[in-house]
Amino acid sequence: MSESSAREAADATSDSEKALGLDWPTTEEWKTALDSAYALALDYLTTLPASTVSHHASPETMSERFNLRLPDTGCAPAEAVCEWFSRAEPGIVRTPSPRYFGFVTGGVTPAALAGDWLASAIDQNPATWLLSPAAAQTELTAIRWLLDLFGLPLSWSGAFTTGATMANLSGLAAARQWASERLGFDASTDGLGGRPAIAVLGSTEVHQSALKALGLLGLGRDSITLIPSRNGAIDLDLFAAQLSRTEGPAIVIANAGEVNTGAFDDIRAVAELCAGHQKGAWLHVDAAFGLYAALAPSHSYLLEGIDLADSVASDAHKWLNVPYDCGIVFVRDSRYSRRAFGGSAAYLSTTGDPQLWNAFEHVPEFSRRFRALSVWCSLRSLGRNGYRSVVERSIRNAHEFATWVEQYPGLELMAPATLNILCFRFLPPDSKTSDGDLINARGIEHIQRSGTAYVSGTRWDGKAAIRAAFDNWATHSRDVDALKLAVSSALRDIAQVSHGEKA
Numbered sequence: 174m175s176e177s178s179a180r181e182a183a184d185a186t187s188d189s190e191k192a193l194g195l196d197w198p199t200t201e202e203w204k205t206a207l208d209s210a211y212a213l214a215l216d217y218l219t220t221l222p223a224s225t226v227s228h229h230a231s232p233e234t235m236s237e238r239f240n241l242r243l244p245d246t247g248c249a250p251a252e253a254v255c256e257w258f259s260r261a262e263p264g265i266v267r268t269p270s271p272r273y274f275g276f277v278t279g280g281v282t283p284a285a286l287a288g289d290w291l292a293s294a295i296d297q298n299p300a301t302w303l304l305s306p307a308a309a310q311t312e313l314t315a316i317r318w319l320l321d322l323f324g325l326p327l328s329w330s331g332a333f334t335t336g337a338t339m340a341n342l343s344g345l346a347a348a349r350q351w352a353s354e355r356l357g358f359d360a361s362t363d364g365l366g367g368r369p370a371i372a373v374l375g376s377t378e379v380h381q382s383a384l385k386a387l388g389l390l391g392l393g394r395d396s397i398t399l400i401p402s403r404n405g406a407i408d409l410d411l412f413a414a415q416l417s418r419t420e421g422p423a424i425v426i427a428n429a430g431e432v433n434t435g436a437f438d439d440i441r442a443v444a445e446l447c448a449g450h451q452k453g454a455w456l457h458v459d460a461a462f463g464l465y466a467a468l469a470p471s472h473s474y475l476l477e478g479i480d481l482a483d484s485v486a487s488d489a490h491k492w493l494n495v496p497y498d499c500g501i502v503f504v505r506d507s508r509y510s511r512r513a514f515g516g517s518a519a520y521l522s523t524t525g526d527p528q529l530w531n532a533f534e535h536v537p538e539f540s541r542r543f544r545a546l547s548v549w550c551s552l553r554s555l556g557r558n559g560y561r562s563v564v565e566r567s568i569r570n571a572h573e574f575a576t577w578v579e580q581y582p583g584l585e586l587m588a589p590a591t592l593n594i595l596c597f598r599f600l601p602p603d604s605k606t607s608d609g610d611l612i613n614a615r616g617i618e619h620i621q622r623s624g625t626a627y628v629s630g631t632r633w634d635g636k637a638a639i640r641a642a643f644d645n646w647a648t649h650s651r652d653v654d655a656l657k658l659a660v661s662s663a664l665r666d667i668a669q670v671s672h673g674e675k676a
C-alpha cells in the first residue's frame with residue numbers, strides 16, 4: 174500500500190471511529206457530556222432537602238423501565254446519561270437527604286462530592302506508589318489526618334476500603350496472620366487446613382459483616398464464641414471467663430457502636446483482659462460509626478482504651494459524609510497486614526524500595542478507586558472544627574428525639590440513647606389484644622410511605638422495633654421536627670386502625 178492510500182484508509186477508519194464515538198472529544202463535546210450529569214446532579218442536590226425521601230418502586234416497575242436489549246447503535250454520552258436518569262428516577266431513594274434516618278447512611282458534603290468527581294476524571298489507580306504517587310501520598314495523608322481526628326496513635330497504618338465490611342475483613346486478616354504465626358504457621362501461605370483452630374471471641378451483637386469476614390477468611394462464621402451482652406454491650410464477667418478458658422492465642426472482636434442501639438462495649442476493660450491473656454490476644458474493634466464519638470468531648474469517653482486495640486474498622490461513607498463507597502481500616506502493626514496481603518510479581522516492579530507505600534499490601538484489592546481524594550477534600554474543607562460540629566449536632570439531634578420519644582404517649586424507648594442511634598417502638602394500644610410486631614411493621618410502613626422522613630426497622634429484645642440514625646452532616650432541628658411529625662402521624666394511624674378493629 175502506498176503511503177497516501179494508507180493514510181486514506183486510516184482517515185476512513187477515523188470517520189467510522191468518530192461515528193462510534195471513539196475519537197478524542199473536542200472541548201465542546203466533553204463539556205456537553207459532563208454538563209448533562211452536572212445539570213442532573215445540581216437539580217437533585219438543590220431540591221434534596223425539600224424532596225420526598227423515599228420511593229417505593231417495585232421490582233416490576235423497575236425491570237419494566239429497564240426492559241431494553243443491549244443497543245447495537247450508540248448515542249451521544251449526554252443522551253445516555255439523561256436517559257438513565259429518567260428511567261431510574263422512581264427508584265432513586267433520597268438517602269443523602271437530611272430527613273433520611275434509615276440504616277446508617279450519611280450524605281455527601283460539597284467538597285467530598287467535588288473530590289469524588291475529580292477522582293473519576295483523573296482516573297488514578299492507588300494500588301502502588303508507582304501507579305500514582307499523587308494518589309498514594311493523598312491516601313497516606315488522609316489516613317494520618319483521620320488518625321489525628323480520632324485520637325488514634327499516629328504510628329498506626331491504615332488504608333481505604335469499600336466499607337466497614339472490607340475494613341473488618343482487612344483488620345481480621347491481619348489478626349489471623351498474627352494468630353497463625355503465634356501458633357507456628359503462616360495462614361496466608363500455608364492456609365488453615367490441618368492446623369490448630371484459631372479462637373475468636375465477640376459478643377452476641379457482633380455485626381453481620383464481621384461474621385462474613387470470618388467466613389471469607391476461612392476461620393468460619395461459627396468459629397466465634399458469642400458472649401451474651403447486656404443492653405447491647407458485652408458482659409465482661411462472661412467474657413473474662415471465656416477468655417481464661419481459651420488455650421491458644423485469641424482474636425477478640427469488640428463493638429464501638431452496636432448497630433441497633435449504638436451501644437459500646439467497654440473497650441478499655443476488654444483491652445485489659447486481652448493484654449492479660451497468657452497466649453496473647455488481638456483486639457479488633459468494629460467502630461463503623463462509633464469512632465466518630467472521639468470528635469465530641471462529651472462522648473469520647475465511650476472510646477476509652479481504643480488506642481490499645483490492634484486494629485480498628487470504620488466507615489467514611491457514614492458519618493464522614495463522603496460518597497459511597499468508603500471504609501477505613503487502621504492497624505497498629507502493619508507487618509501483619511503486609512504478610513497477609515503483600516506479594517510480589519515481576520510486572521509490578523514496585524522498585525523494591527521498602528520506603529514506597531503500596532496500598533495493595535494493606536487491603537484485599539490491587540486496583541481500586543481513588544477514595545482518598547474525596548476524604549482529603551472534605552477534611553480540608555470542613556476541618557476539625559466543621560466535623561466536630563457535625564458530630565455534636567448529630568448527637569444533640571438524637572438526644573432531643575430520644576427525650577421526645579420518652580415523653581410521647583404510645584412510644585417506648587427500647588434502649589438508652591448512647592450516641593446517635595435510637596431504638597424505639599410503638600406501644601400496642603392494648604397489650605392483650607394487639608400484636609406489637611404487626612403494629613410496628615405498620616407504623617414503619619406508614620412513616621416510610623409518608624416521604625417526610627425515613628426510618629428502618631429491626632428487632633430488639635425479642636420485639637419488633639424502629640431505628641433512627643443521626644449521622645447526616647445537614648440534619649438540623651427542623652428535620653428532627655419532620656421526623657417527630659411522621660412518627661406521631663403513624664401513631665394516629667395505628668390508633669385509628671386498632672379502634673376500627675375493636676368496633
Ligand SMILES: *Cc1c(COP(=O)(O)O)cnc(C)c1O
Pocket residue numbers: 277335336337338339380382430431432459460461462488500
Ligand atoms: C455499617 C456497619 C458495618 C458494615 O459497613 P459497610 O460499610 O456497609 O460495609 C459494620 N459494622 C457496623 C457497626 C456498621 O454500622
